Amino acid sequence: MIDTLSPEHLIIAPILIPMFAGAIMLLYDDRQRRAKLTISLISAVALVLVAAELVSRAKGDPEISGTAIGLYLLGDWPTPMGIVLVLDRLSALMVALVAVLAIPALIYSAATWHKQGQHFHSLFQFLLMGLNGAFLTGDLFNLFVFFEVMLAASYGLLLHGSGSLRLRAGLHYIAINLLASVMFLIGIAIVYGVTGTLNMADIATRTTVLLPEERSLIHLAAVILGIAFLVKAGIWPLSFWLPTAYMAGAAPVAAMFAVNTKLGIYVILRLSMLVFGAGAGASQGFGANVLLIAGMATIVFGVLGVLASQGLPRIAAHLVVMSSGTILTVIGFALAGGGTAMLSGALFYLVSSTVATSALFLLAEPMSRDEGGIAAMLALTSDAFGTALPEDEETDESPGLVIPGTFAILGASFIGCVLLLAGLPPLSGFIGKFAMLSGGLNPSGLGLGTPDWKIGVFVALILLSGLATLVALVRLGVQTFWAAESEPPRILALEIAPVIALIGVTIILTFQAQAGLRYTDATARALSMPSVYIDGVLRAPRVAEQVEQDQ
Amino acid sequence: MELVLSLGIGVLVGSGVWLVLRPRTFQVIIGLCLLAYGVNLFIFAMGRLNTGAAPVMPKGGFVNPDAYADPLPQALVLTAIVISFATTALFLVVMIVARGLTGTDHVDGKERGEP
Numbered sequence: 001m002i003d004t005l006s007p008e009h010l011i012i013a014p015i016l017i018p019m020f021a022g023a024i025m026l027l028y029d030d031r032q033r034r035a036k037l038t039i040s041l042i043s044a045v046a047l048v049l050v051a052a053e054l055v056s057r058a059k060g061d062p063e064i065s066g067t068a069i070g071l072y073l074l075g076d077w078p079t080p081m082g083i084v085l086v087l088d089r090l091s092a093l094m095v096a097l098v099a100v101l102a103i104p105a106l107i108y109s110a111a112t113w114h115k116q117g118q119h120f121h122s123l124f125q126f127l128l129m130g131l132n133g134a135f136l137t138g139d140l141f142n143l144f145v146f147f148e149v150m151l152a153a154s155y156g157l158l159l160h161g162s163g164s165l166r167l168r169a170g171l172h173y174i175a176i177n178l179l180a181s182v183m184f185l186i187g188i189a190i191v192y193g194v195t196g197t198l199n200m201a202d203i204a205t206r207t208t209v210l211l212p213e214e215r216s217l218i219h220l221a222a223v224i225l226g227i228a229f230l231v232k233a234g235i236w237p238l239s240f241w242l243p244t245a246y247m248a249g250a251a252p253v254a255a256m257f258a259v260n261t262k263l264g265i266y267v268i269l270r271l272s273m274l275v276f277g278a279g280a281g282a283s284q285g286f287g288a289n290v291l292l293i294a295g296m297a298t299i300v301f302g303v304l305g306v307l308a309s310q311g312l313p314r315i316a317a318h319l320v321v322m323s324s325g326t327i328l329t330v331i332g333f334a335l336a337g338g339g340t341a342m343l344s345g346a347l348f349y350l351v352s353s354t355v356a357t358s359a360l361f362l363l364a365e366p367m368s369r370d371e372g373g374i375a376a377m378l379a380l381t382s383d384a385f386g387t388a389l390p391e392d393e394e395t396d397e398s399p400g401l402v403i404p405g406t407f408a409i410l411g412a413s414f415i416g417c418v419l420l421l422a423g424l425p426p427l428s429g430f431i432g433k434f435a436m437l438s439g440g441l442n443p444s445g446l447g448l449g450t451p452d453w454k455i456g457v458f459v460a461l462i463l464l465s466g467l468a469t470l471v472a473l474v475r476l477g478v479q480t481f482w483a484a485e486s487e488p489p490r491i492l493a494l495e496i497a498p499v500i501a502l503i504g505v506t507i508i509l510t511f512q513a514q515a516g517l518r519y520t521d522a523t524a525r526a527l528s529m530p531s532v533y534i535d536g537v538l539r540a541p542r543v544a545e546q547v548e549q550d551q
Numbered sequence: 552m553e554l555v556l557s558l559g560i561g562v563l564v565g566s567g568v569w570l571v572l573r574p575r576t577f578q579v580i581i582g583l584c585l586l587a588y589g590v591n592l593f594i595f596a597m598g599r600l601n602t603g604a605a606p607v608m609p610k611g612g613f614v615n616p617d618a619y620a621d622p623l624p625q626a627l628v629l630t631a632i633v634i635s636f637a638t639t640a641l642f643l644v645v646m647i648v649a650r651g652l653t654g655t656d657h658v659d660g661k662e663r664g665e666p
Contacts, residue, residue, distance in 0.1 A: 141627055148634045155641060167649050168660040171576070174642050175658070178583050179571065181638070185590045185631055192624065193597035 010057075011072040011087050013050045014095050014132035017043050022125030036121040037110050043125060044102040047132075051096035058092040059522070067526035069536025071138075076542050080202040086138035086537055089523040090347075094135040094266055097351055100505060101259055101358050102128055104498030108362050109252040111494040116161040116250065123160070126153035127256060134263055138537055140188050140198045143267065147184065147232075151177050154260060157253045158245060169248035176241050180231040187225030194218050201537035204274045204530055208281045219286060222275070226268065226287060233264030234324045236298040243305060243317035246361075254313065254361040258354050261324050265350070269331050273527045274534070276335060291332030292454065298325025299461045303468040312364040315472055316357055319421055322465050323353040329458055330436060334528065338455075339443050343524035345435030348517055352428040352506055356420035359502035363413055366491045367480055406491050411481050413496065416503040418477065422470040423462075428509040428516075433462060435517060556596055563589030574663075576646040576656050580639065587635040591628050598624030 021043035025036050060068030070087030073079065106124065114120040130150025137143050155177075159170045192198055194217045195206040207218055227238070234242040242261070246254050268291070276286040302322025309315045330338075330346035420429035440455045509516055526532045563585050570582025598621035606622035608614045646656075653660040 141630070145630065145634070148638065152638060152641065155638075155645070159645065162648075164649075164652050164660060167645070167652055170645055171649055171658060171660070174638075174645060175571075175579055175583070178635075178638055178642065179586070181635075182583075182586050182590050186593060188627070189590070189594040189597040189624070192594075192627075198623075 008070070008072060010050060010053060011070050011085050011136065012074075014047055014054070014099075014136065015085075015129055017046050017050065018125040018128040018132065022122040022129065025122045025125070026119070030118050033114055037106070037114065040106050040121040040125060041103065044099065044106055044128075047099035047102065047128065048096075051092070051099040054087055054092045055089075055096050055519075058087055058089045059519070067522060067532055067536075069533060069540075071537060071540045073540075073542060078542055079538055079540060080197055080199045083142045084138040084199065084537060085136045086201075086533070087136060088533060088536070089519065089526055090266070090270065091135045093347070093351070093519070093523060094262070095132050097262070097354060098128060098131050098135070098259055101256060101355065101502075104362065104501050105252040105255045105358070107501075108255065108495055108498040109250075111492045113161065113250045113252050117159075119156070120160055123153045123156040124256070126150075127157060129153075131259065131263060135266060138200050140191060140200060140203065142198075144181070144184055144188060147263075148181065150260070150263065151181070154257065157256070158249050160253055161250045166248045169245045172241050173245040176231060180228045183224050183231075184228040187221045187228060190217060190221035190224065194221065199537070200271065200274060201534040204280075204534055205538065207275050207283060208279065212282075215282060218275075219283065222271075222287060225271070226290075229264045229267045229271075230294070230328075231264070232261060233268060233328060234261045234298070234321050235294050235328055236301045236321075236325065237294070239298065239301065239321050239324075242321055243309075243314055246317035246320060247311070247313040251362055251365040254316070254364075255358040258320055258358040258361060261320055262350060262354055265324060265327050265331070268328065269527065272331065272335050274530045277530045278337075278528060279530060285336050288332050288335035291328050291335065293332075295325045295327075295329030295332055296457065296461055298322070298328065299465050301325070303461075303465050306468050306472040309472065312368055312476055313361065315476065316360040316364055319353075319360065319469065320357050322469070323349070323357065326353075326436075326462065326465070329461075333440070333455070333458070334524070339439060340521070340524040340528050341439030341442070342436055343439070343527065344517065344520040345432060345437070345439045347520040347523055348435055348513075349429070349432030351516075352420060352432045352509060355502050355505050355509075356417055356429060359413070359499050359506075360417045360421065362495070362499045362502070363410070363417060366495050367410060367414065407481055409496055409500075410491065411477070413499045413503060414473075414477055414481075416506075418470065418473045420503075420506055421473065423466045424470070426510065428506045428513065431510065431513045431517070433466065437462060552600055552602070556592065556600065560589045560592050560596070563592070574657055574659075576649065576658055579658060580642060580646060583642070584639060587631075587639070591631055591635075594624050594628050594631060598622075 021039050025039055028035055054070075057070060058068055067089050071079075072085040072087070074083045074085065076082075102124075106121075109120060109124075127150055130146050130148075130153055133146035134143055134150060137146055155170065155174050158173055159166055188198070191203060194210070194214050195203050197203055197206060207215075210218060231238045246257055249257055272287060272291075276283050276288075278284065280286075299322055302318050302325055305318035305321065306315055309318055327346050327350050330342050334340070334343040334346075416427065418424075419427045423429045423433035437459055440458060441451050443451055443455075567582045567584075567586035567589060570578045570585065573579065573582070601620055604618060604620040606620040606625055608616075608619050649660060650656050655662055657663075
């Protein structure tokens with residue numbers, strides 16, 4: 001059967017590749033780190049290639065909607081019955097983002113971190129599997145399962161390297177996420193009880209024809225599910241756990257966690273635009289104001305947090321919160337019918353800010369290595385785990401070299417991150433924010449329409465958040481680079497190369513901004529037309545039917 | 552039966568929420584277990600309540616769906632039980648390690664009033 005390997009199976013590859021890579025690595029002894037690293041990197045590179053192909057596949061005919069919905073029927077059950085994987089522009093973009101972040105984090109971990117505990121690479125691959133699965137699935141319960149895969153791996157990764165700070169943060173992180181999972185299940189159960197289906201597209205079609213008393217139930221389910229996802233996305237009243245957890249995680253883990261919050265945002269965006277988007281009848285725009293207000297409050301919280309934080313990891317964690325708040329506010333606007341230009345800018349900003357915060361997390365540890373805090377933590381973890389202190393062996397056995405003029409390279413990378421996160425030209429952070437603001441201020445096309453006061457508040461908050469980011473990071477940069485009394489820290493090439501690579505990604509994003517924005521434009525357009533997704537999922541024939549037709 | 556089931560879910564979830572908000576790790580984990588039980592019963596109830604009905608339908612011919620229980624929530628409950636069991640076990644390990652490393656069973660890793 002040659003057609004069992006037909007190209008449509010590529011959609012499931014982003015789940016299968018890390019699953020097998022992670023499983024194979026469990027068979028290796030933990031001392032064979034080089035072999036594990038090789039397998040991990042092969043898997044990550046394969047993911048990048050697959051993601052690139054999926055992105056190009058998601059681009060459909062620009063005349064119709066610009067989005068081709070790729071559908072993968074697991075077990076070839078007809079659509080509303082079985083579990084489906086759905087590929088559209090948004091999910092392809094997110095899968096690509098995960099793959100692009102994975103390689104630098106893995107390379108960084110090769111310097112020291114993957115020696116600090118067991119099964120780092122397997123857990124890392126399972127994290128990728130959970131993320132990719134959650135982005136690709138078209139079934140609500142399957143989404144829960146992939147969420148749990150991702151979370152289980154993230155529990156292990158957060159505790160990687162042990163130490164009591166990490167343990168304390170991990171305890172809170174696990175408890176909160178278990179509670180969020182409970183909420184998730186309650187929401188799923190109500191949705192199933194009301195609509196009798198778990199397929200996201202089918203839920204969307206059935207919500208339009210609900211009776212009023214059933215409608216209030218589906219709204220209740222949406223609220224409960226929303227809380228579960230917003231906890232993950234780190235929205236303001238629910239984000240108190242986030243800075244501590246992200247700060248406590250090992251650098252490559254925190255760099256990968258930068259995309260975890262985006263999973264919550266992705267689900268909010270997907271489900272709200274699908275179920276409460278255009279054509280949803282009486283439910284249209286449900287929850288838009290909540291997202292607006294809470295999103296803006298999150299930006300304010302992020303601004304205060306960034307200004308009040310002392311160390312770079314904590315600042316980076318608050319920047320994650322700030323970027324979540326920005327995107328969630330835009331989702332609120334889009335849900336209230338605010339046009340697609342703003343959403344498109346927000347998607348561009350999502351990619352750029354995620355890459356930048358990831359780079360900042362990787363930069364945080366080398367930059368503050370001399371300051372005692374992290375050095376002490378490293379010593380403590382080595383003690384606790386019983387490995388020798390890597391400080392002396394590091395230079396002998398690892399393939400990296402000690403860079404001269406460390407401060408110059410560190411400083412240049414840091415400036416790159418600052419420009420990206422504060423949204424200053426010339427890098428892609430500016431383009432993302434500019435596209436968002438331009439979309440907000442010109443609601444019906446360039447130079448047309450008058451924005452309402454809510455947009456004004458949002459614009460003010462965006463500019464304020466940029467300023468706060470700049471102040472906080474520049475203050476920290478001055479402390480580290482200009483007022484440093486000690487010798488520059490010893491940094492391995494393996495540790496600085498991933499940061500430069502990530503900044504390189506954003507430079508490419510800057511030069512290819514037109515192509516990038518064209519992609520996000522079409523993504524936002526497709527999201528604002530739920531019928532594209534629904535038709536793509538529900539009208540697709542089964543493989544068996546197709547074979548019959550072909551014969 | 553509806554009354555018994557809803558009372559059961561209510562008591563489980565109520566005591567679960569109370570315990571989760573307590574300061575000791577043991578109370579938190581028991582609370583999470585009770586919450587998970589309550590939620591599993593709730594998912595089960597969402598398939599509608601009926602007694603003595605099989606969830607598996609015979610193949611072919613006319614099938615009266617009223618005479619059968621909805622099999623899907625049962626499958627969902629099974630998955631949810633496995634997942635909550637596994638994550639609770641993992642949480643338990645983390646708690647034991649935290650108890651050993653910090654010397655206290657407070658969820659913050661330190662007693663109230665300590666620095």
